[in-house]
Amino acid sequence: MYSGASTFVEGVDNAFVFILGISFFFLIGITAVIILFLYRYNKKKHPKATQIEGNNTLEVIWTIIPLILVMGMFYYGYVGWIPMKRPPDQGVEITANARMWNFSFRYDNGRITDKLYVPKDTAIILHLNAVDVLHSLYIPAFRVKEDMVPGLPDNKMWFEATKTGTYSLFCTEYCGLQHSYMYSEVVVMEPDEFWAWYADTTALDVEVPEGANLVLMGRQIVESKGCIACHSYDGTIVIGPSFKGKFGETITVTTEGQERQIVYDAEYVKRSIYDPDYDITQGFRAGQMFSYEGEISEREIDLIVEFLKSLNE
Amino acid sequence: MIEHRDDQGAKLGMWLFIFTELLLFGMLFVVYAVYRSMHPEAFRIAGEELDVTLGTINTVILLISSMTAAMSITAIQKGNKKLCLQLLGITILIAVIFLVNKYFEWGAKFEYGFYPGSPELHELGYGTILFFGLYFFMTGVHALHIIIGIGLFIYVALQVKKDKIHQTDHVWLENTGLYWHLVDLIWIFLFPLFYLIH
Amino acid sequence: MESPTKPISYLDYKGEYKGILGWIFSTDHKRVGLLYLYTMLAFFSVGAILGLLMKIQLIAPGYTIMGPQTYNSLFTLHGIIMIFIIVVPGLPAVFGNFFLPIMIGAKDVAFPRINLLSWWLYAVGILIVLTSQFMGDGPPDTGWTFYAPYSFQTATNVLPAVFGAFVMGFSSILTGINFVVTIHRMRAPGMTWFKMPLFPWTLYGTAWIQILATPVIGITLLLIIAERTLGIGFFDPALGGDPILYQHLFWIYSHPAVYIMILPAMGVISEIIPVFSKKTIFGYKAIVLSTMAIAFVGYFVWGHHMFTSGMSGRALFAFSFLTFLVAIPSAIKVFNWVSTMHKGSLDLQTPFYWAVSFLFVFMIGGLTGLVLGSLATNVHLHDTHFVVAHFHFIVFGGTGFAFMGAVHYWFPKMFGRMYDANWANLGWGIFFIGFLALYLPMFYLGIMGMPRRYYDYLPEFHGGNIFSSLGAIVLIAGLMIIFINLVRSARHGTKISEKNPWGGTTLEWQVDTPPTLENFEEIPTITGKPYDYN
């Protein structure tokens, strides 16, 4: 507690300490009284009970006092929470995108990452987006959490980190098979360090250096974008068809209700990534994979194709 | 096992059941209210697609059937078995007419391509999809209640005929009547909310 | 109607049908109660074993004994069984059916046949839920909350699970209707409202929630079914639907449902404590009023399950405020129970052990509920293991302990035999220790930030999980002792025919042991208050 990793920590932990303090007081107090009674008024020591019907004054007292305490709890909780709902006007705006089962973060200059990089002591405003089902973005160290609801307009959260370092970031809304692997990290940097990182636009789209290993690059993309959550390299079927030994084959798909034969080529892979529900592979369902338009560039798709080809051996 | 008759108790039980029905439909009205508050314009335009005349006719006949149902209870209380049976007959007949009307109404919507999941609806946007989704679901659940009501009335009429339900023992009839009025009550709200949006 | 010979006990009664048929077609409220009891014990064992399997999986990070798909369907089935099959019907269906008529001086419930129908619906509902496990597409994996849109995107068999829950909802409604009418119409002459014992009072409050809240889940589940089969778009964001509205509807039922679970438990505790203190209950009226207050206010706090769902800030404010209000009546009850023990003559028997340990775990569960009800802390703790610990403490600890207390308390009356007290107490002790070891570490894990419904976790959460998993194994030992003792005693325990082994004052202790078919030869006339020890 009181880790001081973000500006919210203090307010939240105050509420914690206040409520837990009162709770421990009552828990220990009442338990002690019960144990005392068990001993004092045991049948052996106290064979004849004294009948007491009740006492209205006491009833009123033990209604009013808890009421006051509870209002205190409500107040602390409210005060600790109110800043979370009031994002400042100025700040670094980042769009957080969730899908089964990975996060991606898009910065204003077009940079897309799978970890969240933020500067210290600066308000960060996260615009929350989900493609398929509910997810939730949770950074325990910062005491923030908000659901990512598909279709909910203007859904956002904010925080201001106060210590550099790397912190866990979880998905906390159950979202299916790999929910527990929907994990990422927040990297808090010194502001100048961050802005230098930010200005490095070479990372905007993939650069393919001369003589690079295209297959390896493709594989890295497939892994960082989370495709392996549904597609395997070895022929096992997870949620979608396996990538193994498919490229160049003729497969059966359903297109607009019509079954047809189609060649698994670069064009088909591209369509499968940008418009997955157009061709539904036989034996699978529409609506599982969502479009990666805007998240995976055409150049990246070329690399993915290179990688897929390599799986034919 | 232990035979014991308690008409007041039976009626109380029926009322409690009616409460559950009220809340069941109540939640649908909550869903309706939420989506209408989100898409007021689309709901208004979509509402104009519905046939007010047919809706009004159905409202009127349902009200009449409510009256005949209520009268059948008076008849049995007065010991007039024949009139009671006639009134029950009219009620059942009206209920069937109501369903026939619904059938044509739904059929017409289907012909225009307005049914859940249809491509036409998808072009018209979220508000329209939701409006028709609710329209079909709510009137559908209501129609289901009408069908159950018809079944109950037929059963009750047979019992009247066999003199199982008579002047001094008619809770079954009364409870069926209560159920029927509930179906009417719900329609009283469905009608303006779907057909008369402005 | 009265036979001149000595009336026979409900257990020996021979009706139209013989053997098991004489049970599953019996409209006798006592037999229906036992039917529920047996069904529940069977499914509690299943649900509990699922819980144990989950704990074994969580004993170390990564793959231990199952893959993620199995884990996800396990907690779904565990949640559905425990909530819809065990604790929601739980106390009302078993002990309510058995003792409500006797405690208010009636020969049966108002609608015995509908009562039997309730059990049948319940059994059919269970069967439908079970089919979901064995059909083609695999067991459902949505969690017991069936959150949209995942619940209609997953390929698994969500439909039968949802439909089964829907059918069980009907059963619950019918039980509720039956109880309200019974209490309104069939109290013995002289038993005015404020002379009614507290267990019937809590059943009355519960029955109202069953009547007024269950239809909400009914229609919500129907909407999910329509959404999955017809693609209507009520909650599908791709068609304009609002997933948060689904959560509203779900919790409009499911929050009141948690009070369906706890109110009868509080009633049981209010019976046990005075009897074993040999002392009239302290503040009878305060307990009655707080029961009704919980039932009413509990209807308006559902939003505290949705603090991070994207609701408007103002709604959060209102729901948090109301959540704190609803805690007060529970506090009042705790104070009254403890005061009842004051200057009593405490007879430490097994049911009393359960009642006192109930107080302890209920306080922990309730007080951590307050931590969750507060806005700032909920944002941190929502959907973490802290929540899991909270509700196991209050559902398993609260309702479960009360259930155990009730079984031991009413056991002699129901079966006409006594259980072995030493084994029962030993079982209780081991169970209690295992319980604390199992769930206390989860609070810590939650505060550290371990999300719930996680098949796998980071190494930093390992310590707490080991502890917790070992606790589950201790718990199992205790539970086995308790079960075996009860089952054995029901068949071979010492016979008793004494009407009132504990010295209780309510009507069930004035009738034969075990009760006769009609409970009372003659309906008694009530003059005094319940719990009168003068």
Add this chain to the structure above:
Amino acid sequence: MSEEKTHIVPYKTQVIVLFVLLILTGITVAVTRLEFGALNTLIAMLVAGIKATIVLAWYMHLKYEKRLLPMLVAGVVILFLLVLFVTFFDYSYR
């Protein structure tokens, strides 16, 4: 136990009630043709409310029952309205 005497509602009353209901139906349909803006829905709901009350009171015999039932019905309606109201705490301020 059916000692309570049930009240018999005369046919005439029932016909009169039907007429009132039909007139009210006419009114709602007519009002839609007029422009009152947001008031339109309010009027429609008000008229529907009146109709519902009439059905409850006469056809469903609430008028002739003991106090308990009407009170319960009112309670349920209030409960429903409160739920609706609380739900809109969310939707009105999103």
